[in-house]
Structure formats: structure tokens, C-alpha cells
Amino acid sequence: MYDVTIIGAGVAGIFLAHELMAQGQTVLLIDAGKPLEQRTTQEAYLGFGGLGKSEGKYNYSAGFGGELAEKLGPEKMLQLMQQVDALLCRYGADEVDTYSTSNPELATRARAAGLETIETTVRHLGTGLSERILRRLEAVLQKQITFRFETFVETIEKQHNGFLLTTKHETFSSQRVVFATGRSGTEWMQAQLQTLGLTQNKTRLDLGIRIEMEETAFRTLLQDTFETKLAYASAAGTAVTYCMNPKGRIIRKHQEGLVMPDGQNFREQESGTTNLNFTLFLPRYFATLAEANHYAASVIGRINQGTDRIVVQRLGDLRSARMTSSADLAENKIRPTLEATAGHLMEEVPETDITVLLEFLDRLEHLLETPLSPDTLLYGMDGKFYAPVLSTSPVFETDLPGLYAIGDCSGVTHSLSQAAASGLYLGQHLTQKTAVLRE
Incomplete structure (x- = not known):
């Protein structure tokens, strides 16, 4: 039995898997797409890295990109984003500098014109560097966690000690299951939630x-x-x-x-x-x-x-x-x-x-x-x-204990940085690293 099964290998799933791996958890990571080196330009959303393989633009801001600040509080969210950036830099993101859109003079001029400026710090990796970073992450993760690419989870059953997942060729047992399928997995996720008795919102x-x-x-x-x-x-x-x-x-x-x-x-x-x-x-x-x-x-x-x-x-x-x-x-x-x-x-x-x-x-x-x-x-x-909003607890747990939803498929995050931060946050919770959990 795996400690955690993650469905979706986009940035939310990757950052969660990395955190769990670092704490010695047994992890299964399933994705409908292909490993990074086999992905094509037509497969923009599926496969290792998900949408993170594209422009690789990480906006570190509470002002846009999702509602993570409302869920966790702006201070915690910004702390997580610092951790996201540190992890990216560990794998080579510091080849490009961050830049800030903060400009008090411009903000004043904008208000006078009937507009508002939205401030953010950005690390814009670009497609080439994004792929190199993801390739390094994939290599590290493959040493300690189990991958199943080009694999569709057909059924998920709640059992007394966890979950039973069935694919076309295999079955897996897992104490916890995490949906991290992004916007591209919306239809699949809807069908699974309906079977499990859960509904999505607006x-x-x-x-x-x-x-x-x-x-x-x-x-x-x-x-x-x-x-x-x-x-x-x-x-x-x-x-x-x-x-x-x-x-x-x-x-x-x-x-x-x-x-x-x-x-x-x-x-x-x-x-x-x-x-x-x-x-x-x-x-x-x-x-x-x-x-x-x-x-x-x-x-x-x-x-x-x-x-x-x-x-x-x-x-x-x-x-x-x-x-x-x-x-x-x-x-x-x-x-x-x-x-x-x-x-x-x-x-x-x-x-x-x-x-x-x-x-x-x-x-x-x-x-x-x-x-x-x-x-x-x-x-x-x-x-x-965007994916429909799914009701989850402050630690992204659904109304079904042991089942979680992070990243864009939760409807809470709408950006690479917030999706990655949600993965880190859940990883810290599941490995008991989060000091204080909001009630």
C-alpha cells in the first residue's frame, strides 16, 4: 500500500511528490500523459510538468492567480511562494533573475487614470529553462517514487483503511489519494467525484x-x-x-x-x-x-x-x-x-x-x-x-476523508506559483511539517 497516490504530474503534483519524497513517504504518481522527453508540442497540458512546460511564468503575488490567499491567509501563501522559488532555484531557476512590477509612482498615475496596478514578483523561466528544470526534477523523483505514465485511473473506491484504485492493467491500494489533474482533467475528475458522492460548485x-x-x-x-x-x-x-x-x-x-x-x-x-x-x-x-x-x-x-x-x-x-x-x-x-x-x-x-x-x-x-x-x-x-470550485478544508481535504484536491483542479489556484504552493502545503501537512493548521 502506498502512503499517497497523486493523480496528475503537473506542478502541483510534482511539488507535492517532492515534499513527500523528502520525508520518506511511499508515493505513486499517475498521469494520463507521457514522460517529459516524450511529450510533443500537441500535448500542451498532459504529461510530466503539465502546463509548467510552457512559458514557466511564476508570479509570486496574492493579488491574482487564484484564491490561495483567501484559503491560507496572505502571509502563509507568500511564505509558501518563497519556498516554491527556492525549490525551483535548487534545480536551476536562478539562471534568470526575478523582476518586480512594483512602481509606486505608476500606481498613483494609474489610479488617476481610473486603473489599478497589480504588483507581483516574477520569475519568468521561458520554455527552454522550464524544460531543463523539469527534467532535473523528474530524474530526482524517479529514483524514489513510482510513476505510471499514459495511465488512466478508471475507478476509485473508498475502503476502511484507504482507497483502491483501478487502471486498465493494475490495481493499487493507497492510504490517501490526491487529485492534481489541473484544468485538463476536469471531465475525468467530475465523473470520479460523482461516483464518490461529491459535487463541484461555480x-x-x-x-x-x-x-x-x-x-x-x-x-x-x-x-x-x-x-x-x-x-x-x-x-x-x-x-x-x-x-x-x-x-x-x-x-x-x-x-x-x-x-x-x-x-x-x-x-x-x-x-x-x-x-x-x-x-x-x-x-x-x-x-x-x-x-x-x-x-x-x-x-x-x-x-x-x-x-x-x-x-x-x-x-x-x-x-x-x-x-x-x-x-x-x-x-x-x-x-x-x-x-x-x-x-x-x-x-x-x-x-x-x-x-x-x-x-x-x-x-x-x-x-x-x-x-x-x-x-x-x-x-x-x-x-x-478554470476548473469548477470543489469544497475542501484548509488543508485541501474534500468531504471524503483521505481524498484531497490541489492545484488548478481544485478551483482554488489559477497559476503555476499558486498550484505549486498548494502542493508544498499539502505535502507539509501530510508529513506533519505544518506547525499550525487553520481550524
């Missing part, structure tokens, strides 16, 4: 327009930092900038059967660009995962038209309520870094998102103290997906 979905502008427009804001995060409290909810890439490109991302515009850091390219891009996300909440997925498909799927279609429009044309043509794009001063279909966002994006976008850009111009170029490009439509 689901969040973020939709947004990715904006591509001249990199020089932001230089006054980015003199002392790589990026900034801005929030706009609109009548429809608080919209937040996400994944800002100075000198970066826009690429296609494939998720949930949809195709969306995504940002790529200039470090991942042979050469940088003269553009800057980011997404302005607006959150929505739905009673069920099915409702959230249906809404995303109705918006983004309609834009895709069964292909990889993404629509792009010039800001000047949007403000004039006119369609952007291919000829307009060909003559546009700001060269698009993504091949997209010229069109009219008002015909393809919900009106609420257009309204919030234009209100935000008005305030951004106030902050920048200069008008945005009418050649600024707007791509529709980006999406950020």
Missing part, C-alpha cells in the same frame, strides 16, 4: 481581446520592469491585463477544441519584434462547467468556424465602427505578428467585451498621456479556462 471563464501595439508606447511604463499588470473595475466586472510581451509575438494556442491568440515571449524567438502584446481578460461565472464550456464554444468556436480562424481589427476601425479589410492590414503601420482574418469585432465578440475594452483603452491613453495609434491591432478572442 465555474469561472475569462474571455478577452489580445492587443498588439507599438512597443514604444509602453516604454514610459516599463522603464524599471519587464511588464506591468493593470486592472479596470468596469460595470461588468474587473478586467485585468494578462501575459504582457514586450517585443514579443502572437501565436495560436489550441485548448478545449478552440483556437485562440496567445502571447509568446521574445526570449522564445530568434529575434524580437517592435511590438508589444497582452490580453485584457474579463471574468464570467457559471453555475456549471457545462454552461461555461458551452458559452466559450458559442463565442470562440463561432469565430473559428471549424478551422483555426482568428479575427483581427484595427483600433481605428473599431472606434469608427467599420470593418478592417485585408488591404487595410497590408498597409497597417503596426505589422501583425499573427496571420489572422481581417474583420469586425463588433460582429463576432460579445458587446460587453467591446464596451469594456474601449473603456479600458480610453483610460490607458490617459495613463500613457498619449493617444494609442489607430493602427493598434485587436485579436478575437482569447480564453482562460
Whole structure:
């Protein structure tokens, strides 16, 4: 019998496994994907490392990235994030420096413009370094814990002394079971929870327009930092900038059967660009995962038209309520870094998102103290997906004793740093390292 079985080898599961391994626990780690060296670009979410294999952007902040601060308290959460960063550095993350988005002068200017800055300390590893760190972690873990890759857990049964897990070819006994399947394992997790008599709650979905502008427009804001995060409290909810890439490109991302515009850091390219891009996300909440997925498909799927279609429009044309043509794009001063279909966002994006976008850009111009170029490009439509919230205790235990849920599959964390921190925290609890547990 294993002490702990972890289902999911993303960052939450990895950090939990590392903590348990260090304390001599017997651990089984199961993942539906492949070992790191066998993962392909199409397997963006499954396999060792999960989404941590991508940009490797760890934001150490209580201001965004999930509700871990509400669950554990901001002081404990920040302490855990320091431990996450220390562990990453042990495996080579200190090859790149952290940077801070803190700028008191900018914060004051932003408030005067009707915006708020969100402060964070960032260690942005990039894809290459992320993979090297994960490879070192995988090698260490394989020496002391048991892995099962390309394995689906078919059933989980509660027994008097733990759990019995069944896969296609094997059965395992474990005192405790931890779900760490991320957003990609949502449907599997829902089915297992239903069998175990547990239910999930509301689901969040973020939709947004990715904006591509001249990199020089932001230089006054980015003199002392790589990026900034801005929030706009609109009548429809608080919209937040996400994944800002100075000198970066826009690429296609494939998720949930949809195709969306995504940002790529200039470090991942042979050469940088003269553009800057980011997404302005607006959150929505739905009673069920099915409702959230249906809404995303109705918006983004309609834009895709069964292909990889993404629509792009010039800001000047949007403000004039006119369609952007291919000829307009060909003559546009700001060269698009993504091949997209010229069109009219008002015909393809919900009106609420257009309204919030234009209100935000008005305030951004106030902050920048200069008008945005009418050649600024707007791509529709980006999406950020979340797992439904699952009720868990302060130590991530579900209503079924011995069954836990950490990382993004819990609905509590929405980022690499918070997912990793949740894994560390549970590992410390399960090995009795946590000095004080919140009642």
C-alpha cells in the first residue's frame, strides 16, 4: 500500500511528490500523459510538468492567480511562494533573475487614470529553462517514487483503511489519494467525484481581446520592469491585463477544441519584434462547467468556424465602427505578428467585451498621456479556462476523508506559483511539517 497516490504530474503534483519524497513517504504518481522527453508540442497540458512546460511564468503575488490567499491567509501563501522559488532555484531557476512590477509612482498615475496596478514578483523561466528544470526534477523523483505514465485511473473506491484504485492493467491500494489533474482533467475528475458522492460548485471563464501595439508606447511604463499588470473595475466586472510581451509575438494556442491568440515571449524567438502584446481578460461565472464550456464554444468556436480562424481589427476601425479589410492590414503601420482574418469585432465578440475594452483603452491613453495609434491591432478572442470550485478544508481535504484536491483542479489556484504552493502545503501537512493548521 502506498502512503499517497497523486493523480496528475503537473506542478502541483510534482511539488507535492517532492515534499513527500523528502520525508520518506511511499508515493505513486499517475498521469494520463507521457514522460517529459516524450511529450510533443500537441500535448500542451498532459504529461510530466503539465502546463509548467510552457512559458514557466511564476508570479509570486496574492493579488491574482487564484484564491490561495483567501484559503491560507496572505502571509502563509507568500511564505509558501518563497519556498516554491527556492525549490525551483535548487534545480536551476536562478539562471534568470526575478523582476518586480512594483512602481509606486505608476500606481498613483494609474489610479488617476481610473486603473489599478497589480504588483507581483516574477520569475519568468521561458520554455527552454522550464524544460531543463523539469527534467532535473523528474530524474530526482524517479529514483524514489513510482510513476505510471499514459495511465488512466478508471475507478476509485473508498475502503476502511484507504482507497483502491483501478487502471486498465493494475490495481493499487493507497492510504490517501490526491487529485492534481489541473484544468485538463476536469471531465475525468467530475465523473470520479460523482461516483464518490461529491459535487463541484461555480465555474469561472475569462474571455478577452489580445492587443498588439507599438512597443514604444509602453516604454514610459516599463522603464524599471519587464511588464506591468493593470486592472479596470468596469460595470461588468474587473478586467485585468494578462501575459504582457514586450517585443514579443502572437501565436495560436489550441485548448478545449478552440483556437485562440496567445502571447509568446521574445526570449522564445530568434529575434524580437517592435511590438508589444497582452490580453485584457474579463471574468464570467457559471453555475456549471457545462454552461461555461458551452458559452466559450458559442463565442470562440463561432469565430473559428471549424478551422483555426482568428479575427483581427484595427483600433481605428473599431472606434469608427467599420470593418478592417485585408488591404487595410497590408498597409497597417503596426505589422501583425499573427496571420489572422481581417474583420469586425463588433460582429463576432460579445458587446460587453467591446464596451469594456474601449473603456479600458480610453483610460490607458490617459495613463500613457498619449493617444494609442489607430493602427493598434485587436485579436478575437482569447480564453482562460478554470476548473469548477470543489469544497475542501484548509488543508485541501474534500468531504471524503483521505481524498484531497490541489492545484488548478481544485478551483482554488489559477497559476503555476499558486498550484505549486498548494502542493508544498499539502505535502507539509501530510508529513506533519505544518506547525499550525487553520481550524
